[in-house]
Amino acid sequence: MITKKQIDDTLENYGKEVRIATLCSHSALQIFHGAKQEGLKTIGITTPRSKPVYDAFPLSKPEDYIMINEYKDVLNKEIQEQLIEKNAVVVPHGSFVEYVGAKNIENKFKVPLLGNRKVLEWESDREKEREWLKKAGCKVPRRFKKPSEIDRPCLIKFPGAKGGKGFFVAINEDEFNEKIGSHKDYIIQEFVIGARYYFHFFYTPLFHEGYQAGEGRLEMLGMDRRIESNIDELHRFGFTRKELDTAKIRRSFVVTGNLPMTLRESLLPEVLERGKEVIETSRKLFSPGMLGPFCLETIITPDLDIYVFEISARIVAGTNLYPSGSQYSQYIFNKSMSTGRRIAHEIRHATRTEQLEKVTF
Amino acid sequence: MITKKQIDDTLENYGKEVRIATLCSHSALQIFHGAKQEGLKTIGITTPRSKPVYDAFPLSKPEDYIMINEYKDVLNKEIQEQLIEKNAVVVPHGSFVEYVGAKNIENKFKVPLLGNRKVLEWESDREKEREWLKKAGCKVPRRFKKPSEIDRPCLIKFPGAKGGKGFFVAINEDEFNEKIGSHKDYIIQEFVIGARYYFHFFYTPLFHEGYQAGEGRLEMLGMDRRIESNIDELHRFGFTRKELDTAKIRRSFVVTGNLPMTLRESLLPEVLERGKEVIETSRKLFSPGMLGPFCLETIITPDLDIYVFEISARIVAGTNLYPSGSQYSQYIFNKSMSTGRRIAHEIRHATRTEQLEKVTF
C-alpha cells in the first residue's frame, strides 16, 4: 500500500498551482465545471470515444486532456508521472474505482487523491462496510442464516452480484428452493421495502461552523433517487412473475440516471446524525477517517425507519442533478454550490492555507 | 374560539418590526430562508433534537430560538407571551397543525397566524372539506353507500384513517367482504387511478394584477408529487397481493418526501380556475376566506379529468423543492421566489402598507 508519507512528499513539490484531474466519465462534467467556478485548472483523462462529450460542454471542458485507450491505463507509469508533473489532485468517482480497481488504487496509484484512500478497503468489502455502518448506529437490512428463516422479501446474492446479475428474489423458503439451483455460496438479505433516498454529504476537517462532526463539519449537499433499469418500469404492464420468467425477462437494477427529490424535514435530524456517526466511526476505524464527499444509500420504511444499505465514500453521480446547487446547499452557501464545486473549494482553501495534506491521500 | 378582534388588538402593538416564527419542522428551513431574503427576523420554536438541523444550514438559521420539549408546548402561556412580545406572526404548516391540533389552535393559540384560522375547521373536517370542494366545481372521488355498489378500485376508510393504517383496498364486493371483518363504521370511496399532482397556490388580497380571484390575485407557485412509502416501490418485485399478505406487508401511504414536476400546459386553465373557485367559495363559506399559501391535491385521469381529493389550507412540504423558485414562479417574479419567501414578502408588504390584519388571523 502506498503510504501517506509518499503522497505528502509528492504534495510538497506541488506548490500553490494544484490542478484537479479525473477520468472523463461519471461526474466529470460537474467536477470540471466546479473547478472552473473556483478558478482551478483541470485535466481530463479520457478515451477517444468520450472526449467529444467534454468538448460539447465548453464550461465543463478541461484545460488539458490526457488521452488513454482504456481507463485502466491511468495506472501506467507515464500517465502517473504526467499527472504528478502537472500538480494533479485526482478526484476519485465511481467509474474510477470500478475501472481501475480498489486494490490497484491503494497499491499502485501514486497520484494524490482527494479524500483518504484507506476508505477503499472499508467501502469495497461488504462485511467491513456492514461493520462500519452498524457501529455508526445505522439500521442495516437483516441477514438470514438459513432459507427456513425467510419470512419477508429477500435478495439472495451470489459472490460478485451486481446490477442485473448474480442474485434472485424470494419471498419464502419455497421460492428459495425453487430458484437456488446448485449454488452453495450465497447471502440471504432482507429486501427492505420503502422509499429510496441517496443522501449526498460532504465532510470537511477545515471548516467548523455548522453541523459539528469529527474535527470539522458535515454538510448536507443534496439527495437523489437512482433510476434503475428495468426494475423501475417493469411494472407498467402488470405481467406476473411467471409470465416474465417465460419471456426470459430478468429483473435488474442497472443504474441509468438520477431523479431529484427532497426529504420530509422531520427526518433530517436522524439523517444528519447518521452522517455524523459514520464520520466519527470512520475516524476510529481508519484514522483520519473518511474525508470529502460521500453518500448514504437508504430505504425509508412506512414506520420512518431509515435503513442504510450501502455507503459510497466519494462523489456519487446523483450529484450531477445539482450543478448550480441543490435545495439543501442553497441553505448553506450564498453562491451556487455543486458537490464538484465544493470539492474544488476545499482543495483551493487547503492549498491556500497549506493544509492540502489534511484532505488528500 | 379566539376572535379576530383579539388578534387585531395584538397586532396593533406590533408596529413595523414584525418577526416570522414557526415550528422547526416541515418547511421551516424554507420559511426562515425566505424571511431572511426579505429582510425579516425569524424565531424558531424547536425541540432540542431538531435544533442542530437548523444550525446546520446557516442561511436558514433563525435569529432566535424558543426551546420546547414537545411541539404541543407551543400552547403554553409563557411561550405564547414570548412570541407576542417579540411581535411574532406564526406561519402554520402541516406539522404545526398535526402536533398542536386544529381545535387547540382555533381556541387557545393567541398569537397571530398568517392566513385565516377559520379555515382549520373546514380543512380538518372531511365532510366540510368535501362540501367546499364540490361547491368550487371540483370533481371529487365518488362515495359509495353499499359494498354491492363497488364497481371499481375503492379505499375503505375507518374513522381516523391515515398514512398506513385504518383502511383497506377492494376492487369488488367479494374483496370487501373478505376484508371488512367486524368493522361497522367506514367510508367507501373511489380510488381514482391516474397521475398525482399537488398544486401550490398563493392567494393574496393585497395585489391585483395577474390572475384575478376574490378581491386579489391567485399565483401558481409550483407543483410536486409526494413520495409515499411503501406504496411507491412495492411493485418492484411483482409480488402478488396474496404473497404480500402472507409476508404481512401492508400497503401504506406515508409521505417521506417530494418530487418536482411540471404539468401539461393545456391543463393550466382548468387548474387555475379550480384554484380561483376554491378561493371564491371560501369567501362565501367563511369570510374573508382562505388567505396565503394553499395546495390542491389531485389525480389526473387518462381522460384528463382533474380529481381533487384533498386541500391543504397552508404551506405544504412539496414547496421545499423550490427554495429559489419553481418553473412557474419564475414566470411571475423577477427574483427567486419560494413559497417561504412569498409569505415573508406578503407580511412585509402588509406591514409597510398597514394591512397586516388583512392577511392574518
Place this chain on the structure above:
Amino acid sequence: MITKKQIDDTLENYGKEVRIATLCSHSALQIFHGAKQEGLKTIGITTPRSKPVYDAFPLSKPEDYIMINEYKDVLNKEIQEQLIEKNAVVVPHGSFVEYVGAKNIENKFKVPLLGNRKVLEWESDREKEREWLKKAGCKVPRRFKKPSEIDRPCLIKFPGAKGGKGFFVAINEDEFNEKIGSHKDYIIQEFVIGARYYFHFFYTPLFHEGYQAGEGRLEMLGMDRRIESNIDELHRFGFTRKELDTAKIRRSFVVTGNLPMTLRESLLPEVLERGKEVIETSRKLFSPGMLGPFCLETIITPDLDIYVFEISARIVAGTNLYPSGSQYSQYIFNKSMSTGRRIAHEIRHATRTEQLEKVTF
C-alpha cells in the same frame, strides 16, 4: 406544398423587427419567456379560455394576442395575414402540429416557421420516421410479422393508435389471439422494457464550436421523463390484469406532465452520436434537414442499449422543466438558457446576421 421561395420572399419584407409567435398551449409560457429574455417581441395566438393563463404569468405574457375560437383557425387567411404583417416567425410545438395538422401546415400555412417544415412529412409518418432513425444508426423496437413470433412483451397497435386507445399488449401468441378480436390491420411491435429518457437537443447551422454536426453544432439542452396517466400509477394496488379488466380499467399512456432527470454520464457519447447522426441523415433525406429543437424519445435497457422509439422534430413539453436552464445547458451557456430562450437567441442572431432564411421554412 408551400415552397421555400415563398417563405423567403415573405422574410425579405420582415426587416430586423422579427417577432416570435406561437399558439398559447404546450410550451408557450417558456417560448414567450425566452423571447422576452432575448429582447424579442411576442404574439400569443389564443382561445378565450387559455388567455387568462398567459395573463397570470407576467414574465411570460405576450405583448400581443391574436384571439381565435379554436386552434385550427390559425389557418384562416386573416390570421395568417396578421401574423405576416407583424413579422412573425411561428414556433411550432406539439399542440400546433396536433391541432392544425401536419398536412395543413405544409400546404396552407404561409407564415415562416422556425425550422424546416419538410420535417413534418418525415416525423408524422411512422414508416418514414422508422427509416430515418434506422439510417441514423438508432436501435428501434423490433417489429414482428406474425403473432406466432411473439416471444416478449409487445404492443399491438391499430391504425391511429394514440395515448390510451387503439392498442393492446400481449406477451405471447395466446394473449394475442385472446385480444385481437376481428381486427385485421395491426402492427406488432416489441415493447422494450427499461428506463425512459427523452433527450432535448438543439441543432444550429449558425454556430460551430462545440459538438460538430451537419454544418453546425449540436447542443444537449436537457432531458426528462413523461408522466403518463394511468400507466405510471396503476401498479399502486397490485391488481391483477384480470381484476383490472373486470373493473374495465384500461392501461393508457396519456401524457400529463414531465419529471426532470439526469443521465449516467458514460451514456452521453452514444446519445450525442445518435443526435448527430439523426441530423446528418436528415440532411440527406430532406435537405437542409432538421433545424432547431428536437427530441429523441428512448428506452434504456439493463444492457445499456438505447432504443429510440420516436423523434419529435420540434420543441417538446419536457423542456418546460427548465425555464432557467437544465443541468446540461448550464455547462454550455454562461446564462440561464431554456429551449425557449435558445430558440429566440437563434432567431435574433439569424436576424442580425441576415441568415434568417437558414433557420426557417
